[in-house]
Amino acid sequence: MSEYIFLFDLDSTISKKEILPTISMRIGKLEKMRELTEATMRGEIPFRTSFLNRVKILTPVNVSEVNALVAEIPLNEAISQFIRENRERCYVLTGNLDVWISGLMRKIGMDQHVYCSKAEVREDRITQVISVVDKELMAKQFVQPLVVIGDGDNDSGMAKYADIAIGFGGVRNIAPSLLRNIDYAFYDDIRCAEFLKSLL
Numbered sequence: 101m102s103e104y105i106f107l108f109d110l111d112s113t114i115s116k117k118e119i120l121p122t123i124s125m126r127i128g129k130l131e132k133m134r135e136l137t138e139a140t141m142r143g144e145i146p147f148r149t150s151f152l153n154r155v156k157i158l159t160p161v162n163v164s165e166v167n168a169l170v171a172e173i174p175l176n177e178a179i180s181q182f183i184r185e186n187r188e189r190c191y192v193l194t195g196n197l198d199v200w201i202s203g204l205m206r207k208i209g210m211d212q213h214v215y216c217s218k219a220e221v222r223e224d225r226i227t228q229v230i231s232v233v234d235k236e237l238m239a240k241q242f243v244q245p246l247v248v249i250g251d252g253d254n255d256s257g258m259a260k261y262a263d264i265a266i267g268f269g270g271v272r273n274i275a276p277s278l279l280r281n282i283d284y285a286f287y288d289d290i291r292c293a294e295f296l297k298s299l300l
């Protein structure tokens with residue numbers, strides 16, 4: 101029997117807070133970031149455009165500083181634990197930049213199991229974004245049956261390729277576009293992880 105591969109969104113699925121707004125708060129740029137993030141979550145601005153604009157807001161900050169802040173972001177513990185215990189079958193698909201999330205990925209054992217956007221760095225600053233991940237395209241490339249877990253508008257693309265699509269609404273509301281494409285919705289970290297375990 102084929103085994104499921106589990107694809108996780110990062111922000112508000114594994115993490116208890118949205119990563120970019122959390123960093124923006126630390127540097128006093130929260131308002132601008134929040135507006136962009138909310139509009140993107142609702143699907144009003146294409147993810148790619150919005151992401152590039154959000155990266156611009158954070159480019160004045162040293163990459164190492166952002167990386168350290170991201171590594172300390174609180175996580176949904178039961179979901180993170182499931183990932184740590186089943187790392188060979190789990191992957192993280194996130195629009196976030198490799199240079200910002202590498203510390204966090206190491207922490208949950210996903211440093212070799214992450215598909216994310218990429219940027220070039222010189223002297224601890226981002227000089228340019230090289231690629232922005234397309235979750236739908238990435239999900240399409242998997243061969244094994246998929247379980248997909250996410251909360252945002254840009255997770256609905258990968259949900260299309262899922263054998264089992266799960267919305268996680270434990271941190272924020274599941275985006276309407278995703279809600280229409282899921283098989284299950286969970287609003288609690290522990291119950292979501294229990295369900296994932298039942299699929300092993």
Ligand SMILES: [Mg+2]
Binds near residue numbers: 110111113
């Ligand atoms: Mg998310």
